[in-house]
Amino acid sequence: MSKDASALFTPFRIGDLTLPNRLAMAPLTRNRATPGTDAPNPLNVEYYTQRASAGLIISEATQISRQGQGYIWTPGLYTDAQIAGWRNVTNAVHGAGGHIFVQLWHVGRISHVSLQENGAAPVAPSAITAKSKTYIETGFVETSAPRALDAGELPGIVADYVRAAENAQRAGFDGIELHGANGYLIDQFLKDGTNQRTDSYGGSVENRARLALEVVDAVAKVYPKGRLGIRLSPVSPANDAVTSDPEAVFGYLVAELAKRGIGFIHVVEGATGGPRDNVAFDYQALRKAFPGAYIANNGYTRDLAIDAIEAGRADAIAFGKAFIANPDLPERLRRDAPLNEVERATLYGGTDKGYTDYPALSEAAE
Numbered sequence: 001m002s003k004d005a006s007a008l009f010t011p012f013r014i015g016d017l018t019l020p021n022r023l024a025m026a027p028l029t030r031n032r033a034t035p036g037t038d039a040p041n042p043l044n045v046e047y048y049t050q051r052a053s054a055g056l057i058i059s060e061a062t063q064i065s066r067q068g069q070g071y072i073w074t075p076g077l078y079t080d081a082q083i084a085g086w087r088n089v090t091n092a093v094h095g096a097g098g099h100i101f102v103q104l105w106h107v108g109r110i111s112h113v114s115l116q117e118n119g120a121a122p123v124a125p126s127a128i129t130a131k132s133k134t135y136i137e138t139g140f141v142e143t144s145a146p147r148a149l150d151a152g153e154l155p156g157i158v159a160d161y162v163r164a165a166e167n168a169q170r171a172g173f174d175g176i177e178l179h180g181a182n183g184y185l186i187d188q189f190l191k192d193g194t195n196q197r198t199d200s201y202g203g204s205v206e207n208r209a210r211l212a213l214e215v216v217d218a219v220a221k222v223y224p225k226g227r228l229g230i231r232l233s234p235v236s237p238a239n240d241a242v243t244s245d246p247e248a249v250f251g252y253l254v255a256e257l258a259k260r261g262i263g264f265i266h267v268v269e270g271a272t273g274g275p276r277d278n279v280a281f282d283y284q285a286l287r288k289a290f291p292g293a294y295i296a297n298n299g300y301t302r303d304l305a306i307d308a309i310e311a312g313r314a315d316a317i318a319f320g321k322a323f324i325a326n327p328d329l330p331e332r333l334r335r336d337a338p339l340n341e342v343e344r345a346t347l348y349g350g351t352d353k354g355y356t357d358y359p360a361l362s363e364a365a366e
């Protein structure tokens with residue numbers, strides 16, 4: 001017998017916002033912004049609008065600056081054209097009854113010289129090249145060797161986050177998720193495998209968490225703090241970012257986030273897109289230390305999601321691949337209807353194929 005899914009369809013709160021169900025659309029890189037401007041376009045509007053029945057949509061990772069870009073055709077939020085493109089997305093999602101937060105992103109070292117201004121080296125806490133790939137016009141390539149950021153450059157990066165948050169308001173987003181996961185800039189600072197600095201941004205857990213907290217504090221002056229969250233991946237090896245002390249550094253960071261009263265933490269449990277149990281980690285310790293909403297992600301099935309919500313282990317569950325392949329995922333989970341399978345070949349870049357042409361139940365029946 002299939003489980004009763006009604007626990008997934010109760011409202012929950014992020015700050016002052018009440019969301020109608022506990023199914024979030026995870027942030028998903030799809031590389032379909034407009035070439036040249038990296039502005040969202042009508043196809044992107046259609047894709048997000050199709051998924052507006054999510055309790056919350058978290059946008060694909062969106063770079064705060066040219067320096068913060070690491071893949072081709074990912075959207076930005078630092079030009080007027082990008083703001084206007086996102087405005088069309090948020091208007092359409094709101095018109096369809098949905099809510100959407102933008103995920104703000106600086107990739108740090110996960111980039112390629114061809115994506116950087118004047119072919120510059122990508123930036124990172126320390127000059128350590130990632131054993132990781134990125135995607136440029138010609139396909140997958142090794143990430144370029146980064147240069148270590150000077151401490152004097154960090155206020156400029158914080159200012160880029162602030163400008164992107166101001167632009168998010170102009171674009172009509174309901175809130176902000178900072179991308180602190182998956183081996184990008186904030187995570188590179190948090191983890192000791194990628195941060196070997198000897199200044200006040202490296203070494204101790206307090207120092208490694210400093211940039212994350214400076215960004216949180218700065219962005220919380222733009223958006224109400226209840227509308228602000230951060231995505232974390234304490235034990236994910238994604239993009240070659242690992243740490244010797246995940247419980248210590250993420251325990252400290254989440255305790256500091258709790259003091260600040262931000263709206264949510266969004267936790268990738270396990271290895272991003274992979275096993276949930278790659279490294280033992282006490283996620284419930286983070287949940288208990290944090291009074292705001294806890295959004296859980298990674299490898300959740302319908303049954304696991306119902307169990308987690310019913311037991312109070314999470315306030316909402318974010319689905320990635322399932323939301324790509326099923327625009328009406330909430331209705332399918334409610335009815336325990338079959339799910340479309342995701343097609344990997346069309347994940348990154350391309351056309352409407354594998355993007356806006358996954359059928360909803362009603363269309364599939366026709």
Ligand code: 8OZ
Nearest residue numbers: 029061071181182238272
């Ligand atoms: C897949 C391909 C490119 C980027 C992440 C933003 O892992 C990403 C990403 C995922 O967080």
